[in-house]
Amino acid sequence: MAAVLLDLAAGDPKKLPHPVVFMGYLINFLQKKVESFAEENILSLRLGGVLITFIVFTTAGLSGWMIERLAYKESFFPILFNNSILIISLASCLSARSLYDSILRVINSLNNQSSEESIEAARKELGYIVGRDVDQLEKQEILRATAETASENAVDGVFAPLFWMATGILLWNISPNLPGPLACAFAFKSASTMDSMLGYREGNLRWLGTASARLDDILTFIPCRLVLLSLPLVSRPLNELPNLVKGAFEDGSKDLSPNSGLSEAIFAYCAGIKMGGANLYKGKLIYKPILSKYSPEANKEGIYNILKIGFYLEMLWLISIMTISITFN
Secondary structure (H helix, E strand, O other): OHHHHHHHHHOOOOOOOOHHHHHHHHHHHHHHHHHHHHOOOHHHHHHHHHHHHHHHHHHHHHHHHHHHHHHHOOOOOOHHHHHHHHHHHHHOOOOHHHHHHHHHHHHHHHHHOOHHHHHHHHHHHHHOOOOOOOOOOOHHHHHHHHHHHHHHHHHHHHHHHHHHHHHHHHHHHHOOOOOOHHHHHHHHHHHHHHHHHHOOOOOOHHHHOHHHHHHHHHHHHHHHHHHHHHHHHHOOOHHHHHHHHHHHHHHHOOOOOOOHHHHHHHHHHHHOOEEEEEEEEOOEEEEEEEEOOOOOEOOHHHHHHHHHHHHHHHHHHHHHHHHHHHHHO
16 A cells, blocks of 8 residues: 555656647647637637547546556456556656656756846746746746645646546446546546646637636536645644635635635645735736735745645545545445
8 A cells, every 4th residue: 555655646657658748649639620620710619629628538538447447357467567557557647746846946946056047047947837927037926936836736736636536436436347546537637738738818729728628627626625625634733724724715716717726725824825916927917816915925945835735635635545445345
């Protein structure tokens, strides 16, 4: 059990083909085909977006289901080999390692060079992991952006996939022929990838990406709120939980997104740093609600704390999932 927990907690196996890469190729291929056919027709773009969402989501889910079937089908391969393939595939759905490494690269850029060089290096590293404009950000805004993306991506990249893995385990206990943890995780990952590639309110994507954005919102809705309820358990005394959840919900609900505001808010409250404010997205100024406004501004210690409590919560979720799996078997 410990080995399985460590393998899954690490996530993102290196030097192996990553399923998100193949999803990206498929999304890009279908996007070009739909845009070529639909041209500027809004209805055709919307319908094309629905078609892309259906094809990618179904293909990802079926791919995971096929790997599950092959892993547990009687064959001349030893059971350890089959289980290893399944665990590696599941770990590829978790971006804990890549998130951790990306955040540390931003922080290390601020630590290791002279002031002007460090700011420029940090902007470059930050630009790989955020959608906002980073060219004019100074140190404090870089730290805030890093804290916000660490919080939001923890839910999208770690806890939402874990939730859908747990859902797949429960489905297996209903019938071993139903989609299991990998099928559910692959399906969620496809929705998240589509949202990352198509979910922008500009050009054709205003209509082409609507279906995938809505699907991602729906699939992240429950895991986001479970993080809201469970993160205080690993970061603060138990008697603080009601106030933390209440404050985070009130602040995060002001965000236009049904999930990202809550994700950032609960990490802001539990890590004790302030988030939110004005951001530039492709030259357009967007104001995000202030989260945990009485806390200190984002700083390196607070960001390290976000990574730490995120890891603690990941272990709690993994242990809970393993316990559920053993209990129902």
